[in-house]
Amino acid sequence: MASAAPNVPRSEPKASGETQNFDLLLPLRSAGSLENPYPIYSLIRTVRPVLEVPVPGWDGPGMWMLTRYRDVHDVLRDARFSVERIRAPLVRDNLDRMPEFLRQSAQGLRSMLIMDPPDHTRVRKLVNKAFTPKRIAALRDHIETLVGTLLDEAAERGRFDVIHDLAEPLPAIVIAELLGVPASDHRRFREWSSALISGMASPNADARAAATEAGRHLFGYLADTIADRRRAPREDLISAMIEAQEERDALSDAELLATSNLLLLAGHETTTNLIGNGMLALLREPAEWRRLCDTPDLLPTAIEELLRFDGPVQATLRVALEDVAIDGHAIPAGALVLVSIGAANHDPAVFADPDELDLARDPNPHLAFGFGTHFCLGAPLARLEAQLAFEALTRRFPKLALVDDRPEYRANPVLRGLVRLEVERAA
Ligand code: HEM
Numbered sequence: 513m514a515s516a517a518p519n520v521p522r523s524e525p526k527a528s529g530e531t532q533n534f535d536l537l538l539p540l541r542s543a544g545s546l547e548n549p550y551p552i553y554s555l556i557r558t559v560r561p562v563l564e565v566p567v568p569g570w571d572g573p574g575m576w577m578l579t580r581y582r583d584v585h586d587v588l589r590d591a592r593f594s595v596e597r598i599r600a601p602l603v604r605d606n607l608d609r610m611p612e613f614l615r616q617s618a619q620g621l622r623s624m625l626i627m628d629p630p631d632h633t634r635v636r637k638l639v640n641k642a643f644t645p646k647r648i649a650a651l652r653d654h655i656e657t658l659v660g661t662l663l664d665e666a667a668e669r670g671r672f673d674v675i676h677d678l679a680e681p682l683p684a685i686v687i688a689e690l691l692g693v694p695a696s697d698h699r700r701f702r703e704w705s706s707a708l709i710s711g712m713a714s715p716n717a718d719a720r721a722a723a724t725e726a727g728r729h730l731f732g733y734l735a736d737t738i739a740d741r742r743r744a745p746r747e748d749l750i751s752a753m754i755e756a757q758e759e760r761d762a763l764s765d766a767e768l769l770a771t772s773n774l775l776l777l778a779g780h781e782t783t784t785n786l787i788g789n790g791m792l793a794l795l796r797e798p799a800e801w802r803r804l805c806d807t808p809d810l811l812p813t814a815i816e817e818l819l820r821f822d823g824p825v826q827a828t829l830r831v832a833l834e835d836v837a838i839d840g841h842a843i844p845a846g847a848l849v850l851v852s853i854g855a856a857n858h859d860p861a862v863f864a865d866p867d868e869l870d871l872a873r874d875p876n877p878h879l880a881f882g883f884g885t886h887f888c889l890g891a892p893l894a895r896l897e898a899q900l901a902f903e904a905l906t907r908r909f910p911k912l913a914l915v916d917d918r919p920e921y922r923a924n925p926v927l928r929g930l931v932r933l934e935v936e937r938a939a
Contacts, residue, residue, distance in 0.1 A: 534602070539556065539565055540826060561583065570606070572846065573845065574847060576841075576849045578849060583856075584852060588828075588879070593836075595628060597831060600846055601846050624774065634758075635763065638753070639771055642749055662677060674787065675784065682784075683779060683894075683897055684784075691750055691772055692737065693737070697733075707722050709723075712924075730773070737772075738754070738765060778890060779894070784824075788930045789929060791902075791935070800869055808903065810872060814872075823880035825880065832845055862877065919933070
């Protein structure tokens with residue numbers, strides 16, 4: 513079996529008062545990689561494209577990392593790899609040492625994201641009946657108005673924070689409205705969901721405790737909303753999911769709760785980070801920003817390029833259900849596989865000049881929304897929100913510039929995004 517690539521450190525110092533977790537995301541956290549993980553991906557892809565990641569203190573089937581486009585693409589559609597993390601002995605036998613996000617997804621509510629067929633097929637089919645292209649397209653005018661209102665408030669100040677003023681509130685409000693959360697509850701709902709999202713993968717014990725507490729409130733709130741809509745349906749997604757039937761089959765209360773929670777989490781920070789990472793990439797290349805402002809027709813390919821160039825979801829996990837050989841490396845049954853979407857999207861075997869931002873890149877077969885059975889359900893909504901946000905930003909602020917270029921990233925290297933992004937009108 514392959515050993516670790518030279519630049520991957522073997523362990524991280526333990527923060528005081530923390531339990532010693534296995535840090536399965538170590539290769540994504542390696543020196544300097546939060547600011548710019550792409551050179552490290554490139555090094556790993558070149559030196560050891562099928563990399564065994566050291567998990568000190570564990571002798572069972574371990575962890576592997578894939579960085580080549582063709583391997584990532586193939587594994588995402590290969591039924592020999594499961595999304596059920598709990599099937600990996602590394603996860604199952606060490607739940608108390610797992611990062612919170614894995615423990616929760618292994619023990620808590622089981623959503624479609626961590627279900628294999630046939631359960632996945634059944635739940636996704638029912639949810640598809642409610643989360644329809646028509647329902648998403650109908651939101652266009654409303655999202656446009658929302659973007660306008662948020663940018664009006666930001667514009668009054670001259671200098672504004674793209675994350676705080678637009679990228680964070682926009683998807684949060686849209687998903688809350690879609691699910692049917694009344695406007696009077698938006699603030700509470702957003703407070704819980706952002707505490708949950710930021711605490712889930714945090715190394716800080718207080719943030720994790722706050723996330724657990726927020727999760728309790730949020731699940732209670734969603735469960736009450738589901739019970740309420742069962743009694744009195746409305747024109748919202750939760751009511752539509754309750755009504756969705758397939759050959760007399762319907763979603764159970766636990767499935768409705770897991771799906772509502774997944775839509776909220778999956779649809780929230782990812783879109784925030786597409787707008788934030790995308791805006792940073794554009795403003796770092798003023799010629800590309802001007803090009804987009806002058807040529808609005810470029811928007812559709814530009815959004816795909818921003819998804820590829822610095823995508824919000826850098827990786828996902830799979831479990832090998834049997835021994836699988838990739839390029840002469842035997843990945844043993846039970847191994848946990850870190851599938852690096854960010855690395856695949858910068859693979860020079862598929863993308864010419866992968867580290868260049870080319871807003872007209874076409875074709876652009878990026879894997880930012882995954883591939884195969886679990887391809888992102890919310891991709892049409894994310895694309896619509898990003899399109900309307902960038903359309904308004906380019907039209908209203910063609911002279912925008914970064915206040916400084918010292919971006920601070922959120923701690924989670926899988927959900928890659930900025931803490932803030934201060935911009936101002938250039939003279
Ligand atoms: C730019 C924004 C987004 C990105 C980059 C993104 C990325 C992804 C990726 C990579 C997956 C597949 C994960 C895997 O195979 O393990 C996924 C699945 C999923 N996403 Fe998204 N997502 C985004 C926005 C959204 C939105 C707005 C929603 C809903 C409102 C959403 C809902 C989902 C759901 C429900 C799944 C699970 C699908 C399944 O298991 O069949 N996502 N997303």
